[in-house]
Amino acid sequence: VSDSTEPLVVYGASWCPDCRRAKQFLAAHRVAYRWVDLEEHPEASAEVEARNDGKRIIPTILFPDGGFLAEPTNEELADRIGLVRRAMADEYDVVVVGGGPTGLTAALYGARENQRVLVVERSAPGGQAGVTERLDNYPGFPEGVGGAELAERMTRQVERYNVEILSAVAVESLALDAPMTRVTLSTGDVVSAPVVLVATGSTYRRTGAHGEADLIGAGVHFCATCDGPFYRGSRELVVVGGGNSGLEEGLFLTQFTDHVTVVQAGPELTASALLQEKVRSHPRMSVRTSTTVTAFEAGPTGKLTAVELEHAGARERLECAAAFLFVGLEPNAGFLAGMLELDDRGFIRTDERMRTSVAGIFAAGDVRAGSTKQLASAVGEGAAVALQVRYYLEALADATARP
Numbered sequence: 387v388s389d390s391t392e393p394l395v396v397y398g399a400s401w402c403p404d405c406r407r408a409k410q411f412l413a414a415h416r417v418a419y420r421w422v423d424l425e426e427h428p429e430a431s432a433e434v435e436a437r438n439d440g441k442r443i444i445p446t447i448l449f450p451d452g453g454f455l456a457e458p459t460n461e462e463l464a465d466r467i468g469l470v471r472r473a474m475a476d477e478y479d480v481v482v483v484g485g486g487p488t489g490l491t492a493a494l495y496g497a498r499e500n501q502r503v504l505v506v507e508r509s510a511p512g513g514q515a516g517v518t519e520r521l522d523n524y525p526g527f528p529e530g531v532g533g534a535e536l537a538e539r540m541t542r543q544v545e546r547y548n549v550e551i552l553s554a555v556a557v558e559s560l561a562l563d564a565p566m567t568r569v570t571l572s573t574g575d576v577v578s579a580p581v582v583l584v585a586t587g588s589t590y591r592r593t594g595a596h597g598e599a600d601l602i603g604a605g606v607h608f609c610a611t612c613d614g615p616f617y618r619g620s621r622e623l624v625v626v627g628g629g630n631s632g633l634e635e636g637l638f639l640t641q642f643t644d645h646v647t648v649v650q651a652g653p654e655l656t657a658s659a660l661l662q663e664k665v666r667s668h669p670r671m672s673v674r675t676s677t678t679v680t681a682f683e684a685g686p687t688g689k690l691t692a693v694e695l696e697h698a699g700a701r702e703r704l705e706c707a708a709a710f711l712f713v714g715l716e717p718n719a720g721f722l723a724g725m726l727e728l729d730d731r732g733f734i735r736t737d738e739r740m741r742t743s744v745a746g747i748f749a750a751g752d753v754r755a756g757s758t759k760q761l762a763s764a765v766g767e768g769a770a771v772a773l774q775v776r777y778y779l780e781a782l783a784d785a786t787a788r789p
């Protein structure tokens with residue numbers, strides 16, 4: 387599906403994560419759409435409510451043929467816009483698992499060397515970078531760049547070299563069939579290749595506290611830049627996690643709220659000394675160490691109204707407009723457990739040539755143990771691993787050619 391100019395309409399709100407996901411999915415597949423923010427155009431709510439039995443479900447997406455989807459999954463969106471979710475071949479030189487910056491860069495390099503490359507992406511190309519509002523530290527963009535725009539640019543560049551990208555398709559498992567690896571997809575298809583690159587990135591870790599899952603996006607957030615402005619004028623915001631991210635984002639949040647409380651489970655903050663000093667001396671921030679969040683409480687509107695904290699066996703309720711979680715990243719490597727060597731946090735161990743513990747399977751980017759979890763490094767790792775893949779394929783071809 388490319389260069390569609392059909393007037394598709396997406397109704398939503400700027401703070402709604404599913405709206406961002408849907409918009410990114412459409413943009414990544416170059417489906418033109420008109421965005422209607424219901425907070426700026428409340429009169430448009432009638433369009434949404436008319437289609438959802440009076441409910442204001444967002445995103446609601448209207449198609450030119452008069453049909454609509456309410457809160458669609460990426461799979462539903464993919465089917466509705468006519469994306470092909472089946473691989474064109476059974477065999478490739480390289481299967482890249484994950485279409486984030488790492489996977490797309492590696493695919494670009496491989497395809498430019500005439501390798502047959504398949505990228506399998508469970509969501510939309512662009513990865514975490516693609517769902518980021520704005521990236522300010524990626525070289526080459528002096529004014530910063532929107533994540534969706536960068537993802538779209540990367541995808542277009544990769545497609546120029548005829549890389550096949552399957553969107554809204556997950557890799558469910560890998561099985562070694564030396565020298566090939568068989569890759570089972572969520573569509574039920576199986577493809578194989580002598581090289582599989584795992585570039586599946588990572589996902590924000592949650593606290594696991596009661597009520598958390600239901601309130602994600604409704605007062606429980608992972609990105610202050612994305613969701614902080616929604617809480618302008620609030621009295622209290624809670625930051626969970628006392629590492630660099632927690633303190634940096636907590637300081638950022640002070641511009642929107644009267645007070646920020648940082649909650650840290652351990653006895654000490656783990657952020658840099660400079661950040662700790664900034665936070666401790668901030669007149670509108672306080673720090674609670676050896677304290678855990680035991681529950682997220684919803685009010686009558688279904689949004690977060692308070693967190694329950696536990697310190698030294700005593701529980702306390704802290705009213706807040708939102709809680710921002712910065713408690714680490716979960717590597718997307720669960721589907722590889724038992725097959726590849728992982729570190730104690732579940733990230734994939736590689737050697738200096740980005741080879742995993744299984745021949746023919748490489749790992750790079752945020753999912754790799756020791757990677758720096760930055761966009762520029764992800765792109766760098768994509769390029770670096772592509773060269774290692776080339777050497778591996780050349781050695782394999784030499785070995786096969788030898789009598």
Ligand SMILES: Cc1cc2nc3c(=O)[nH]c(=O)nc-3n(C[C@H](O)[C@H](O)[C@H](O)COP(=O)(O)OP(=O)(O)OC[C@H]3O[C@@H](n4cnc5c(N)ncnc54)[C@H](O)[C@@H]3O)c2cc1C
Nearest residue numbers: 484486487488508513514515557586587751752759760761
């Ligand atoms: C909100 C936010 C803001 C950020 N801001 C910045 C910033 O300002 N500057 C900066 O340098 N970095 C930033 N980052 C980090 C940066 O985005 C990441 O370091 C980078 O995207 C990592 O790239 P990656 O390709 O390794 O992984 P990801 O971007 O995580 O991509 C991995 C892809 O793999 C897919 N996937 C996972 N499992 C499977 C599976 N089983 N089958 C198929 N596909 C799968 C995922 O859907 C995903 O698209 C930010 C990240 C976030 C989330």
